[in-house]
Amino acid sequence: MNHGIVNTSVLPVRKEPSHRSEMVTQILFGETYEVLEKKAGKWLRISGSYDGYEGWLNESSFHSISEKEFTQLENAPKAVSIDLVTTAMSEMGSVPLVCGSTLPFYDGMNFKLHKEKFLFNGSAMQEFQPNISMVEKIALKYLNAPYLWGGRSPFGIDCSGFTQVVFKCLFTLLKRDAHQQAEQGVVVNFIEESLPGDLAFFADEDEKITHVGIVLKENQIIHAHGKVRIDKLDHYGIFNVDKKKYSHRLKILRRVF
Numbered sequence: 001m002n003h004g005i006v007n008t009s010v011l012p013v014r015k016e017p018s019h020r021s022e023m024v025t026q027i028l029f030g031e032t033y034e035v036l037e038k039k040a041g042k043w044l045r046i047s048g049s050y051d052g053y054e055g056w057l058n059e060s061s062f063h064s065i066s067e068k069e070f071t072q073l074e075n076a077p078k079a080v081s082i083d084l085v086t087t088a089m090s091e092m093g094s095v096p097l098v099c100g101s102t103l104p105f106y107d108g109m110n111f112k113l114h115k116e117k118f119l120f121n122g123s124a125m126q127e128f129q130p131n132i133s134m135v136e137k138i139a140l141k142y143l144n145a146p147y148l149w150g151g152r153s154p155f156g157i158d159c160s161g162f163t164q165v166v167f168k169c170l171f172t173l174l175k176r177d178a179h180q181q182a183e184q185g186v187v188v189n190f191i192e193e194s195l196p197g198d199l200a201f202f203a204d205e206d207e208k209i210t211h212v213g214i215v216l217k218e219n220q221i222i223h224a225h226g227k228v229r230i231d232k233l234d235h236y237g238i239f240n241v242d243k244k245k246y247s248h249r250l251k252i253l254r255r256v257f
Helices: 067-075 133-139 159-168
Strands: 004-007 010-014 023-028 032-037 041-049 053-058 078-080 085-090 094-099 110-112 116-120 124-126 186-190 199-205 209-216 220-225 227-233 238-239 245-255
Touching: 004 041, 004 067, 004 209, 032 067, 032 220, 078 186, 133 159, 133 209, 159 209, 159 220, 209 227, 209 245, 220 238
Parallel strands: none
Antiparallel strands: 004 032, 010 023, 010 053, 032 041, 041 053, 078 124, 085 094, 085 116, 110 116, 186 245, 199 209, 199 245, 209 220, 220 227, 227 238, 238 245
């Protein structure tokens, strides 16, 4: 019981081994993880294979895969669903998939997960396809999705989960938290030099990175704050177009793609 794979839409990963503990992230369909520890009460401490993020998963959600299958999945051709929500069909029935779900062994119509073959009629991005023009297109799919701490799905997503999943669709790996993402890519020195698809990071009073969003054209930014929304961006920070005031103070800009 060393590795597992997600065979449902999303799995919640918690800070502590309890259903009452806060959710720190979600693992999406098709993503794998390593089991680090088992605790009495049927909880597993896991590390997500995609970003190395650790937390606790209830054993009732555990779907085991062998070491051999794990290695095959890691080395298999990769595809990612880019529809906001879609379904995949197998002999066992349908499974709802959210944007960013991994489609193992995808051949353009079918994929396979743990010996189960799925028919997929949605849109998928394959590793050789991504381009920078897709950043805005995928990000805008999430517009008005509700904010949820630890979320990575259109039914609830946080700021760094939003940026991570958008760039996952483009086969660009971002770490899970905003302060970790702020260490990736190259620095953009001035906002006038920023391009659509760049990441903008924002700090609190203690200069700690607490927020991230994706730069759009025409001095705009799309980010998850209350909901996924579009606001104005300038050298000071994010200007909330509804409240007519600044909500976040700009710290740094990065180019990761």
